[in-house]
Amino acid sequence: MTAPSAPWWFKSSYSGGSGTECVECARTGSGALVRDSKRDAGPVVVVRGQAWQVFIEALRDGRPGV
Template sequence: MTSPSPHKWFKSSHSGGSGTECVECARGEDGFLVRDSKCQQGPVIAVRHHSWSSFIAALRRGALEDR
């Protein structure tokens, strides 16, 4: 049995509403963590603060639409 994650995970506002595209994020030590909410014990992607900020800025200006 694995222990629960020490991170406070939240569902991304950019996840689809169908229940098949759920992404969760959490603040990590050096940035943010991303995982599939349907596979919480699965792999986690770690993204440093600068890269995360650039990603969020691109989302806000619509630069990643229809990709």
């Protein structure tokens, strides 16, 4: 059995450019991971696949409340 690879983190396109509100995401086989880019060893939010998909679609569609 091989060890799981480390997540590939990317900065969200919705993060501001001032460097104070940067969010990073990483896709997993079952959803996504979200963290503060300034605290890469800090807490990580785990989002299941279906919830992540609904969230991304809402952002893309410009739905309020997202």
